[in-house]
Amino acid sequence: MTPPEARARFRGGLRVPTAGLCPGWTQANLLAVPRAYAYDLLLFAQRNPRPCPVLDVGDEGAVRTSIFPGDLRTDLPGYVVYEDGVAVAELSDVTPFWRADLVPFLFGCSFTFEDALLRAGVPVRHQETGSNVPMYRTGLLCREAGALSGPLVVSMRPVPAALVATAVRVTSRYPAVHGAPVHVGEPEQLGIRDLKAPDFGDPVEIRPGEVPVFWACGVTTQAAVMASGVRFAIGHAPGHMAITDARDADYVVP
Template sequence: MKDGTGSRRMLADEVSTAAMSPAEARLLFRGGVVTPTAGWCAGYAQANLIIVPKAQAFDFLLFAQRNPKSCPILGVLDAGETSGPLLADGDIRTDLPQYTVYVDGEKVAEPTDISGYWRQDLVTFIVGCSFTFEAALQEGGIPIAHIDQGTNVPMYRTSIWCQPAGSISGPLVVSMRPIPASQVPDAVRITSRYPAVHGAPVHVGNPEELGITDLSRPDFGDPVQIQEGYVPVFWACGVTPQAAVMESKPALAIGHAPGHMLITDARDSSYLV
């Protein structure tokens, strides 16, 4: 089991994380590297994770179907399965940099290996992530603040309530990227072509309209500096299922640590429409 002491400092300076293959990155994470994954494995899709007991799996599937903007499902592993087509030869229990474990809706641990929590009734949902379209934004000349500033993307609970499903309910979570005002239309156009990974923004401008009162205090991730002339732009976020876990309090649930994603073998371009 990993001890969680890995960090970005473990990476050799000469190694380009953007040039790594997903299998190489997952092997590093399995070995103990802990880092947000924005900018890793250029050209490959990243994904959120939510794992629940089979008894709650249908409710989560229905919750995702009713809230596709925030919970676009890329794949599902059957109960007890630890690998699948999106992570060939991988292991869902070890191959993310960090996880979050919830018991009765309360966060109890942030391990780098969930083998000790694994049960044969656990069903894994692999959910689209907005990191997938960031390379397209950069190719379009749009700066990504959290990548440029070397931090995790800021994420916020909103006052908007998702459509509930069975025992599952909770608020919409959004990620925020400050965009130069003149480039906001380009950011909307580019990301709208990736509906499987959240697609176009859900809001542009005043965060208070989403119930967010202080951009310097994200609920997940890290704050970023917002330069003059930049506008906060908000995308639906795959941390929404974890906010639902906190609200709905299933006996056990496991997610990725926000910003510490599963890097899949799927190409970004496979989700482009």
């Protein structure tokens, strides 16, 4: 599937997590905030580049950006609408909610490097099972920026112990889409009490000999919306990403 084909299917109502779709094409987190919050969000991203790598920012009121030529209101498989920091609706078309003062931000997503992990022989469990990646709020706080603060959110992939170093090496070549893991093993040090109960997405099996490896996650921006009581915002449904026309290869470093 090409990105335009995937976007057309989502526009038609298909609702699935996007991990593994359109391999080679970059997936992104969406967060659209009123212009009054845009500086704080951009600064929050600058101060927290691991979870919030900015790939693109649209103009105020725009429903597309340079790397996402579709319609941001309809062409993702799922959205969450926030009012006063509370998720008030989860739906597949946010056209009725979109406002003229919204500024759309696209942040990097770790799905971007999963293709590289697979090619390096590192299994990606949630792709094997066709489920959504598990994501967890941690006890680590991001650096604040203006009105925005909140916890670091991480995604988790179980990696065979012999392949942890490979997973680190491969993903560190993608700094624009979260890069190397922030934590390997020892979930309780991140304040995660139960790996079987992720805050977002689905739990995955951790097999004997596998280590839970944690990467910074773009849902951190939505956690900040919630923690900060942002008046209004629209984000993608976690794991249901914007599939862009940018290529993963655009974000790899030597």
